[in-house]
Amino acid sequence: MATWLNPPPSTYAYDAPVFGVGSDLPGLVSQVLSFLTSFTGVSMFATGQTADSAGSKLIPVLVLGYLFNIVRRLVMWFLRRFRFQYYITAQFTEGDPTYDWLVLLLTDEGVWKNSKDFRVSSKTSQRKWSIGLTKDSNGKKGGSGERGVHSDVRCSSAVALGWILDRSDPVPRPGSAHERVQPSWSKEYRRLQPLPDHLPRLMCKSCPDSWKRHEPNTRKLAGRMCWCIQWTRYGPVMTWNNVKRKNRRPMESIILAEGVLDSITKDAREFINMEEWYLDAGIPHRRGYLLHGPPGTGKTSTIYALAGELGMEIYSLSLASNFVDDNQPSPKNSIFLIEDIDCAFPSREDEDDDRNREWGNDGTGWVYDARVPPRRGSRWCPWESEEGKLFFATTNYIDHLDPALMRPGRIDMKIQYHLANKMQAAALFKRFFPTKHVKLFDIPSNVLSLIDHPLPSGAIDTDANSEKTQEAKDAEKDAAISTYLADLAESFSKGVPESEFSTAELQGYLLIHKREPLKAASCVGEWVASERKLREDKKKRDEEKKAKMKAKAQEMWGAGPMGGGAFGGMRPSAPFTPPLPPPIPVVPVAARSGDLPLLPTPDLDKQGLTLPVSESSGSLVVV
Numbered sequence: 041m042a043t044w045l046n047p048p049p050s051t052y053a054y055d056a057p058v059f060g061v062g063s064d065l066p067g068l069v070s071q072v073l074s075f076l077t078s079f080t081g082v083s084m085f086a087t088g089q090t091a092d093s094a095g096s097k098l099i100p101v102l103v104l105g106y107l108f109n110i111v112r113r114l115v116m117w118f119l120r121r122f123r124f125q126y127y128i129t130a131q132f133t134e135g136d137p138t139y140d141w142l143v144l145l146l147t148d149e150g151v152w153k154n155s156k157d158f159r160v161s162s163k164t165s166q167r168k169w170s171i172g173l174t175k176d177s178n179g180k181k182g183g184s185g186e187r188g189v190h191s192d193v194r195c196s197s198a199v200a201l202g203w204i205l206d207r208s209d210p211v212p213r214p215g216s217a218h219e220r221v222q223p224s225w226s227k228e229y230r231r232l233q234p235l236p237d238h239l240p241r242l243m244c245k246s247c248p249d250s251w252k253r254h255e256p257n258t259r260k261l262a263g264r265m266c267w268c269i270q271w272t273r274y275g276p277v278m279t280w281n282n283v284k285r286k287n288r289r290p291m292e293s294i295i296l297a298e299g300v301l302d303s304i305t306k307d308a309r310e311f312i313n314m315e316e317w318y319l320d321a322g323i324p325h326r327r328g329y330l331l332h333g334p335p336g337t338g339k340t341s342t343i344y345a346l347a348g349e350l351g352m353e354i355y356s357l358s359l360a361s362n363f364v365d366d367n368q369p370s371p372k373n374s375i376f377l378i379e380d381i382d383c384a385f386p387s388r389e390d391e392d393d394d395r396n397r398e399w400g401n402d403g404t405g406w407v408y409d410a411r412v413p414p415r416r417g418s419r420w421c422p423w424e425s426e427e428g429k430l431f432f433a434t435t436n437y438i439d440h441l442d443p444a445l446m447r448p449g450r451i452d453m454k455i456q457y458h459l460a461n462k463m464q465a466a467a468l469f470k471r472f473f474p475t476k477h478v479k480l481f482d483i484p485s486n487v488l489s490l491i492d493h494p495l496p497s498g499a500i501d502t503d504a505n506s507e508k509t510q511e512a513k514d515a516e517k518d519a520a521i522s523t524y525l526a527d528l529a530e531s532f533s534k535g536v537p538e539s540e541f542s543t544a545e546l547q548g549y550l551l552i553h554k555r556e557p558l559k560a561a562s563c564v565g566e567w568v569a570s571e572r573k574l575r576e577d578k579k580k581r582d583e584e585k586k587a588k589m590k591a592k593a594q595e596m597w598g599a600g601p602m603g604g605g606a607f608g609g610m611r612p613s614a615p616f617t618p619p620l621p622p623p624i625p626v627v628p629v630a631a632r633s634g635d636l637p638l639l640p641t642p643d644l645d646k647q648g649l650t651l652p653v654s655e656s657s658g659s660l661v662v663v
């Protein structure tokens with residue numbers, strides 16, 4: 041079924057006159073003047089079109105038209121000044137909760153009904169705004185039924201933080217997705233003056249109840265870069281977009297070594313509650329955590345659970361954007377997250393190695409890929425300027441990080457994650473097979489009959505006794521089931537070798553047997569053996585591949601000075617040192633000419649890769 045969507049622009053500006061002028065006067069006057077200009081020009085030109093004097097009358101007509109245009113522009117300029125003086129603009133930016141509230145309110149007000157311009161989309165919109173087609177669970181049009189709600193967005197604080205009175209930019213920005221919602225959309229709001237008093241009321245009205253409630257969701261917002269042209273600046277700006285909505289993850293579902301989770305939560309809570317102390321002590325109010333360890337050990341899950349626990353949103357920086365704009369900071373009391381931080385901020389040595397490789401400066405004389413832009417690396421810390429926030433970074437390779445990045449003040453707490461131990465394996469098993477869901481599991485009938493103890497003899501005397509004994513029977517049964525499942529968990533953990541598999545891997549295995557606790561426990565040994573074999577095979581394959589590549593390179597470049605190989609073992613007479621900086625755009629000659637394969641590999645034998653290199657007209661050329 042076709043759905044007519046009317047996606048809202050990324051920014052709404054609600055204009056209201058400070059002194060209650062209820063219509064868009066400047067806009068109206070502009071329209072009238074525009075019409076007069078064109079009408080006068082056309083009519084004068086028409087009257088000048090007599091057979092004998094067309095040419096002589098054309099020039100004054102054009103001059104007059106030109107003068108009209110100048111006058112029109114002047115009037116417009118004065119009107120804009122007037123507007124600047126007497127209007128206040130409140131901007132609601134996409135990504136901020138107030139934006140959502142406003143769009144919701146507008147939807148409820150039915151403002152989209154008058155829209156003439158629709159965009160039809162084949163994919164589901166992130167926000168399911170539409171013209172009265174969606175209904176929430178209460179049957180309310182344009183309701184918020186499906187929308188993600190942060191667990192702790194309080195109306196009052198969001199209002200205080202969420203809107204900006206912007207006197208500096210009275211004119212709509214050309215080129216930006218910027219739409220003005222005229223005050224005429226609601227008589228009620230026009231009456232409420234002046235705007236600064238009115239806005240909080242407007243926000244409180246538009247803030248849906250569901251936003252005020254404590255709802256079990258965590259939102260993750262990701263930085264997205266877009267281009268914006270403003271009067272004052274031209275360039276990329278960053279907007280936060282709600283890209284992921286996750287159900288709030290209970291802290292109990294995170295299985296870590298004892299005390300780890302508690303210490304992070306305690307530390308974060310302390311940080312939040314001690315803002316004033318930080319200010320008084322002159323210490324920047326920010327706290328950085330680095331979670332490091334092998335993949336799949338629960339680093340990201342911890343952050344999501346913590347966000348839910350503390351009622352915070354997660355603002356995640358996409359490394360692809362490689363950019364943070366100070367003008368679009370994430371709100372206070374939020375979590376700023378950078379996953380796999382080693383990719384964004386490699387250690388300086390790594391970075392220099394990379395640069396050397398890029399510029400053929402590693403002694404091989406070969407330019408690998410000079411098109412790789414230099415990374416900003418460790419000299420670029422986006423959270424340096426951000427206060428009142430928790431910063432989380434995750435990495436699998438802490439050794440690859442620049443020590444400067446990890447100094448206190450940037451990273452205050454490092455938490456190491458490990459591959460699963462036996463305790464974690466058992467806890468994970470119990471999480472998968474809780475007693476309360478036993479009905480979902482395939483429990484062998486012989487086990488069930490064992491669990492189903494007969495009632496104690498003589499217990500069924502009266503109705504009351506009957507109830508009591510039934511309760512006792514249920515409790516006894518529950519206890520028997522949990523003992524049974526605990527035994528299975530124990531046997532499962534015995535089958536899992538210590539610190540060899542990640543929690544995610546164990547989770548993957550348990551998911552295969554999610555309804556068969558007995559099988560999950562009894563087959564774990566087989567699974568471990570097969571996983572080990574897979575790893576061995578992969579290791580062998582990798583080694584073979586490496587050896588093949590090495591042999592190929594030797595065959596191509598020769599083993600040593602002037603010895604053998606398709607290129608006669610050529611090598612440069614002296615190590616090549618290209619100028620740095622500025623970088624010259626260099627494309628490997630092999631890649632350009634197409635007669636040699638692109639050498640992909642930094643770890644190929646250096647001896648075999650050396651070539652004589654000279655510089656010629658701004659590009660490096662292999663001769």
Ligand SMILES: Nc1ncnc2c1ncn2[C@@H]1O[C@H](COP(=O)(O)OP(=O)(O)OP(=O)(O)O)[C@@H](O)[C@H]1O
Binds near residue numbers: 338
């Ligand atoms: N300690 C853990 N407790 C509970 N679940 C876990 C744990 N570790 C991993 N998982 C599960 O494994 C999956 C991956 O976990 P997660 O993304 O948190 O790992 P990670 O350490 O961040 O991995 P990576 O370093 O690859 O980003 C999730 O579905 C999560 O539920």
